[in-house]
Amino acid sequence: MLLTLHPVAVLPIFLRLVSGISIRDNQRRNDTNSSAAAIQWATCDPALAIDPSLSCGFFEVPLDYHNASVGIGKLALIKANATASRRGTMFLNPGGPGVSGIETLNSISALVLNSTGGEFDIVSWDPRGVGSLTVPGDVFCFDSVDDYNTFWNGTVELNGIEMTGNFTDQADIDRLMSQAPLTQTKYEELGQRCMNHSDGSILQYIGTAATVRDMVAMAHALDGPGGLINYWGQSYGTLLGAWFIGMFPDRVGRVILDGVLDPTLFGTEEAALAWSALLVDDDHAYEGFYTACALAGSENCTLASPGQSPAEVDDNIQSLLKAAHDFTLAADGPVAVTSGIIRATMRPEIYFPSGWADLANTVLPKLAQGVQQEVGNGSSKGTGGMSVARSWLGKRSESDTVPYTTQAILCGDSVNLTETGIAEVFENIIKTSQNISHMFASAWPFASYYCSTWPVRAVERFQGSFSNLTLANRVLVIGNTFDPATPFSSAKNLTDTLGDQAAIVRLNTFGHTTLAAPSACIGDIVRAYMKDGTLPEDNNTVCEVDLDFEIFPGVTVESVMANLPHDAGTL
Template structure:
């Protein structure tokens, strides 16, 4: 599968977008940018592919205020292999995903997507990585400081519950954390502002990143050239903002795994997350259905003759046992919250389902069985810290970007947020809704918003039609989001649905989708309507002798 998405003075076009501004009118007269990029070898700690070259590109921190100063973005490029038609820019999502790392991983495949006619260009956006300035956002100086600050809270321990908060004691235990977490999240915001990276918080928003991409396109392809773009997950939000902030510059654009831009512009992010997780349990149903089809020979969770319901019951029994062990001893290393978080993470990629069932599950069973009789393992970990290799501390880049873009604070309390977690576990997803921490939950308490935010409209007249894609069953960007975006854009967009599971079409191989994308980028051809459905390749087995088509058919016939 192709996807899984000096000294020249010039003016970046200022769109007529409806934006929220916190400062004065534009002053670009004194902003200096790179006339050309000086390409060279990449940092081998990040990019190992020798066909990729790297450079730095100077950016203003604020495109509307020259006095704010400048930064730089780390850029990587893999050259076209045939007659060059321009560049295709890639954002892999997150927010906080490294474009350099992604290009290192899938660069050659993206070159093939464009028939070899495009340079593929990606970058670490502002707020991301050790090379871009502003780079990663930190609020603590060490993991130890992080752990000490959050000790004894759900931030480290996760949320313990069974079913979908079936036990009232779990509800009471969670709500008792509300005043503690309210204070902690407010204190976190102040820590982030006071940290050396805090001075950059208002400059890491998506609107500025859109302008960075346009400036970079101007430098590489010329100020009037169409801008070609591939965005996956959060990269679709960047794409939605781009095509509406600069509709006259839209070239070939593919948005895969859509974040609903209208929801983010109008709702607080915790409620946006409830919408984003709407299909997570359907993906989980695919997992347990595939396991049941595979049987115990290929999926150790299943017993001979088990149905999907039986497999789910086995997993829920493990979660209940881990939950009860944690109730007796809060220091156990493998909790129900940790297991649930691992399951939710695996839903992103069907290629991981067999490993989850055949490696992680037996390990969890052994650990929980030991905990149940009073044996704890020092080797277990409750959750994975979000560390950067270049700095042994915890990055808050994802929260900083997401919350910079979010609506203004509306006085929402932590008690309301935790009550929503309980409700969402019953109405949205019992698997994903109670996973904590979650970046979307921070924004009602985050103290900073970006100096520029785009809030619509999202139906501008585009220079060229775009391609929108979605899996039928996506755990964090449901198909309904892609359908909503296409409805907003009308005849200016075409939707392709991949009949499979996971986050973005890149989670499973599909020759059909590759051919659609190739025809679009190379020949400018789009499907005639929005009823195009692509099957996942039949030889992609999720479990031994069980492919996507088998699972979908079993779910449909159930």
């Protein structure tokens, strides 16, 4: 969902269409708006979609819309049929980049149909570079996990960054900076390895501009040429949506940008350094987590002792990180649970308050047990970090290796290579830990860090302005108060840039996108927008979370907001 700039573990998915289904390609031309192939839908395999009303299909696209000789790709699609009188199609992208649209729609089709009034077919897809069904699909640079582990053995890539507090201990700083030369070499070698791998030849055709054109071509096939296109993009999907309105302003129908990645920032700044701008609400979301735990009490949150305040629950978590940090530095070999691994495991778990109880009562206690066993044994023998690290590296293919799908898309879209090196990236991490997010700025690795050494860019990137656009319809922008992946400030920046072409709504919650917590208010606004284009007139509109949504038993978002530390950020 991440940017979905965040890694997501996704099980392999499989599609079996009824025999005889084929794609009829009427003609292949470079123009996105030319006659498109027909899509024939069939019932999805039950292993893919538990809802028998969902349909699946394939759609052929040119790898390069400006050079037909490059060849043809194939997109895997899924559709939820309109439940009322059909008015057209709404396309859905759940973010990542790299999250499966097929798997996402399988999970939330009823929610999206209800939110949009049931008058639109909801179509999602695995974009080029994503999954095992779309061609080209997931990007790989290693043939196996063993190959991956051997390559990264002894580097920060596997065990994360060791630091405490606000990264002010000079010994921690010196230790990290001493690893910059080796990390720089490894990242450069990774880029060449990816180029030389079997997927290397298609890396330049995996990118957001091409995916925009794919969506326009799908709209042509489903709703006819030249019509308005409806789209709901979440997280990275908002960058796809922003590029769509920039490339095809006259085709903008109902467009919802939910959890915004600021396209101006992404299009002008070095990705490896701009990442810090996305962390401005991370510690506030973390504050929400430990405050909710304290309100839940020890009977419902195992991280809390009886009667502990939010600050004391935070101290418990910091003590765990300190113990893992100290043992890792004292050990004479690989460590299974480092403080870096704990931070990198926690960060995506903070995205959704509905999972905070599991983080507090299952995930962190297991990590704490691992640290206690290490300290108690006084030995670092064991997994070398792999059993834990795999949980946050991302989805795995049938061949059980590590994909670089997110990096391929994100870096392929990025600004041209600069002189930025890993030393500058490390320095920025230290500064960001000290000034923006002490809790998660040091979480390593992250996809944007690869962009300073990624050797290829997409053959087409949108590099225009988002100012002074004349859109066929106004856009709905939604941001959460404390979103740890795409801060509300990004949604505000994009809305200000679009001017009267957009309206913004703030969902007063923690977490990432409107999927973070249910809100009847958001639902009403989306349905009104989808029905007749109605948008709130006031750009200070705030929606609250439904009061029956509980993070822990008896603990609501409203109660957590009311009990945040006094220095928590406000809007």
